[in-house]
Amino acid sequence: MKAMIVTYGCQMNEYDTHLVQSQLVSFGADIVDSVDVADFVLLNTCAIRGKPVEKVRSLLGDLRKIRARRPLVIGMMGCLAQLEEGQQMARKFGVDILLGPGSLLDIGKALESNERFWGLAFRDELHDHVPPAPAGQLQAHLTIMRGCDHHCTYCIVPTTRGPQVSRHPDDILRELDSLLVAGVQEVTLLGQNVNAYGVDQGARVGGYPSFANLLRLVGRSGVRRVKFTTSHPMNFTEDVAAAMADTPAICEYVHLPVQSGSSRVLRRMAREYTREDYLRHVADIRKHLPHAVLATDIIVGFPGETEEDFQDTLSLYDEVGFDSAYMFAYSPRPGTPSYKHFDDLPREVKTERLERLIARQKEWSARKNAAKVGTIQELLLRGEAHDSGFLEGHTRGNHPTVVPKAVGVTGPGVHLARIEHATPHMMYATLVDSAGNALPELPKLNPEAAALTSPLAMA
Ligand code: SAH
Numbered sequence: 127m128k129a130m131i132v133t134y135g136c137q138m139n140e141y142d143t144h145l146v147q148s149q150l151v152s153f154g155a156d157i158v159d160s161v162d163v164a165d166f167v168l169l170n171t172c173a174i175r176g177k178p179v180e181k182v183r184s185l186l187g188d189l190r191k192i193r194a195r196r197p198l199v200i201g202m203m204g205c206l207a208q209l210e211e212g213q214q215m216a217r218k219f220g221v222d223i224l225l226g227p228g229s230l231l232d233i234g235k236a237l238e239s240n241e242r243f244w245g246l247a248f249r250d251e252l253h254d255h256v257p258p259a260p261a262g263q264l265q266a267h268l269t270i271m272r273g274c275d276h277h278c279t280y281c282i283v284p285t286t287r288g289p290q291v292s293r294h295p296d297d298i299l300r301e302l303d304s305l306l307v308a309g310v311q312e313v314t315l316l317g318q319n320v321n322a323y324g325v326d327q328g329a330r331v332g333g334y335p336s337f338a339n340l341l342r343l344v345g346r347s348g349v350r351r352v353k354f355t356t357s358h359p360m361n362f363t364e365d366v367a368a369a370m371a372d373t374p375a376i377c378e379y380v381h382l383p384v385q386s387g388s389s390r391v392l393r394r395m396a397r398e399y400t401r402e403d404y405l406r407h408v409a410d411i412r413k414h415l416p417h418a419v420l421a422t423d424i425i426v427g428f429p430g431e432t433e434e435d436f437q438d439t440l441s442l443y444d445e446v447g448f449d450s451a452y453m454f455a456y457s458p459r460p461g462t463p464s465y466k467h468f469d470d471l472p473r474e475v476k477t478e479r480l481e482r483l484i485a486r487q488k489e490w491s492a493r494k495n496a497a498k499v500g501t502i503q504e505l506l507l508r509g510e511a512h513d514s515g516f517l518e519g520h521t522r523g524n525h526p527t528v529v530p531k532a533v534g535v536t537g538p539g540v541h542l543a544r545i546e547h548a549t550p551h552m553m554y555a556t557l558v559d560s561a562g563n564a565l566p567e568l569p570k571l572n573p574e575a576a577a578l579t580s581p582l583a584m585a
């Protein structure tokens with residue numbers, strides 16, 4: 127079988143793609159990256175906003191056309207698969223296999239079945255299952271919990287991914303070990319709300335450390351860099367900031383979505399914190415980690431958001447100074463509590479607010495990144511950049527960075543670099559040794575010598 131998985135959505139979906147892909151490989155499948163050669167195409171779907179949903183609808187249409195000409199198994203997994211909206215689409219386009227986020231391990235059964243197979247249960251086995259480490263990668267995701275117990279009024283995730291279930295620390299550490307053996311240098315712990323790790327286990331909490339202590343456990347395992355996402359401000363405790371400060375492997379990067387700077391809007395979103403609470407968390411983080419890099423998520427145009435509410439978001443921006451932000455226009459999702467409110471802001475207002483916010487964030491990213499010029503940063507280099515003389519990677523603070531190759535550093539690895547130049551979205555650096563001296567550049571190819579040895583010159 128030649129199988130292809132197309133992934134939409136967040137890092138949790140990327141993790142799940144890896145999990146299902148490794149199952150497919152264990153059944154003898156070849157993983158391919160073109161629909162033209164695939165006989166099984168599996169869409170890993172997202173339902174967070176209207177756009178990814180429409181994308182899947184149009185892809186399913188394309189796949190159905192291909193199947194009219196030749197045999198093709200069509201599958202759908204991930205968040206949209208769990209929703210009635212997705213199942214209707216699946217029926218309409220004749221999807222053969224449909225797996226919700228809790229039923230991924232049914233993939234084997236689904237492929238053996240001769241009829242349409244739909245798996246929608248939330249199964250705990252998923253937590254005991256340790257997928258093989260990704261081959262040849264320095265970075266990996268590690269799921270520490272699934273689902274979400276919050277009920278933010280705009281959000282579909284509690285419906286698609288079910289209630290929060292934390293993974294047992296032994297399973298987390300087992301997976302971490304296999305990643306370390308495979309040479310992984312940076313691990314990102316994943317959950318919708320990692321700060322609430324373990325709280326769903328209630329009385330059984332004995333075996334489950336707090337998130338801060340889980341961070342310490344993971345950080346002391348020998349892994350070089352640890353990141354985590356996402357933190358919900360309501361469950362953020364100062365101890366998490368303290369754990370970050372006392373455990374060197376934990377990167378000083380915090381992704382703490384605020385969603386709005388207006389307490390009135392936050393209340394209507396059911397975020398369960400106020401603007402002031404959020405600012406207190408930021409102060410705690412800065413107290414323990416003065417150089418912490420802060421990222422956030424924002425939704426503009428929530429139903430009933432006034433210009434004044436939006437001004438509160440802009441002023442929160444200036445009070446905090448985020449290094450980066452993921453900014454979205456509110457997208458009404460059927461089945462969420464806020465759906466019944468009229469999506470009352472005209473599209474132009476939402477777009478205009480989003481543009482103003484993006485412009486403000488660009489200013490802050492420019493300012494924050496410029497302040498890093500001249501500093502030495504540890505880069506995890508993933509491989510060649512678009513220009514083959516360069517490598518691309520990211521800092522501990524998640525800044526995308528580009529460096530020219532140097533003697534001894536021509537491929538993936540973790541290296542120090544001095545930031546030479548910064549734009550709002552990219553940093554440009556040179557590789558240095560531990561004393562801060564630039565590594566020698568690669569010898570420049572002499573154009574005349576190159577001409578002599580080129581196949582054209584010999585012909
Ligand atoms: N669990 C994370 C967020 C997961 S969803 C948290 O609570 O922080 C990722 C982001 O998508 C959210 O932070 C939010 O900013 C955005 N989002 C979620 N639902 C949305 C909607 N209906 N419209 C627009 N953006 C949305």
Ligand code: SF4
Binds near residue numbers: 275284
């Ligand atoms: Fe959605 Fe809120 Fe849960 Fe995040 S915390 S996944 S925004 S319901």
Ligand code: F3S
Binds near residue numbers: 136137204206287
């Ligand atoms: Fe992620 Fe989208 Fe689901 S953001 S949790 S894949 S709805």
